[in-house]
Amino acid sequence: MKLKNILCYVCVYLIGYVGLAQEGLPIYTDYLTDNYYLIHPSMAGAANCSKIRLTARQQWFGQDDAPKLLTLSANGRIGDSPSAIGGIVYTDKNGYHSQTGAYATYAHHLMFSRSEVDLNMLSFGLSAGFIQYQLDETSFLNGAPVADPIISGVVQSETNFNIDLGFSYHFLDFYAHATIKNLLNNSGVNNDIEITSNLRRYLISTGYVFNKYGSTWSFEPSVLFQYKEGTQEAIFDFNAKAYKQMDFGRLWGALSYRQSLDGAEYLTNSGTINSQKLQQISPIIGVNYNNFMFAYNYTHQTNSVVFTNGGFHQLTLGYNFSCRKERYDCECPAVN
Template sequence: MKFKNIFLTVIAIISAQIVTSQEGLPIYTDYLTDNYYLIHPSMAGAANCAKVRLTARQQWFGHEDAPRLMTLSINGRIGDTPSAVGGILFKDKNGYHSQNGAYVTYAHHLMFSRSEVDLNMLSFGLSAGVIQYRLDETTFPSDGFDPGIDGIVQNATNFNMDFGFSYQYLDFYAHGTIKNVLKNSGVNNDIEITSNLRRFLLSLGYVYSKFGSEWSYEPSIMYQYKDGTKESSIDLNAKVYKQMDFGKIWGGLSFRKSFDGAEYFNDSGSIESQKLQQITPILGVNYNQFMFAYNYTYQSNAIVFTNGGFHQFTLGYNFGCKREKYSCNCPAVN
């Protein structure tokens, strides 16, 4: 029975990897490290500085071919116009699957404020990108075990688009994005479900503090829905900031909960179900024009591949900064 349980768990992990390995840019908690543009194209150029962000994520240290992700993004306004541009490069490897992608973004910001003191801005963004999928089958069994295995390195390149909006009013913000608008078959042409990678994201948040205080607090949520698999999950986030002479120090906690579960056999042979649960503490510092952040994701399910966590580092640099225009607690803009 234990062997059967292990076998079913491994099959579930492999199946999850096949589906998620060609979903485009994976969505973790890196957006909370001053990097909302990474998931919402409408945030390109929303801040008073142009931004460069480099992230590196490594899962399951000590395990060969463990999932890892690297992203590089840049975004900023076009001069003093309401238009902005951005770009994202990413490399994602997950076992025998890997994907490389590049996106370019155009965003436009509409101001409804009577003056630059009050923030009231509606933004739209469109990203277009190319994703190259790769599946290495050279080490798979070649004795007819599976007729779908060719024993070669399969490659496929697809084009896709993301579209989104952002609304920011004083200390409140909302972002909505449709990712992977087009269908991509990738290297799994015979699996219909993987061709629909469309994902819907909705983020809401508010930043508040007492007048004259060096502390500010930001509760937020993000809901995501995968159209192809009909799965949904929610992130419940809380961040705190402290203003310093050199910039800011900040930290937070994110809790991700899936609304859909996977069934498995326990040691007694009964069928149980578990839902994805992840807890991620976050630490960061803004030192003059530089930003550094670290987050650690712990998966708290009963059945997991390993008890090791997922480590992620973010390095950032702000340039071309203009004066802070708005009288608000809005760290993503001011």
């Protein structure tokens, strides 16, 4: 590859590198591992059980300082009331950038049906928390004198407060969610850059669970749309999920396809300018065994120009507790 091609690619990569490192809690496909609360605060306490979910994500095995993400979330109802609480802590390291965050959530669920047999529920949720950003510049200078006033040669750190709010609606086997994340402006450690000060992200997702009467199989197509206000990026997730009811619990699998509507240009070896849009495919397998849940998620980027051919691996462990009897006459795994 020619030097100018390499420099062009590195510049594009670094711009995305800085932006992603300060986006708040990253949104991958871990919400499909029975963890919609991770992206929608209104889903706190929506299910019959209180839930704990631990996820670990590793990108680009074999690469130094490859992105790593750990999240721990818990949510559940407050007794028999329609109110619920939840919490999320996470740490995300991306090269020289890292962030650590903690959120607390309050949600309220309104039943419109006369009984709990027919699911007709509107939910509201609000999350508030702090994110600490760090930029390690200690290796930038390598003993050389400071030539750029932007580079301090130390570990820069900044802590920001932010809030997420959203709502969910469940009607029998249908559901829809809408959430605004990072509602407030953000300073971070690059507060002179618009893409890191405005982290507002709009999420809309909807889906339906199909089940034939008497069958142990059910199928759930869904779609997630997200829009990043600061960078004006639009992304779609198209998901398909299948469940098999077993004596011990449930086996399930999913396939998610992510497509960005915005592309990036790059220079080819022949000197022509091409463009590509983010494309990812993520198969997921999981099992619910009694009150425990385990899932494995692999993400492969299908673009022709990538940083590495290695994929992204993610494990999710979960535990359900304080479970109540299934209340709704529907195949709605996120709620029942």
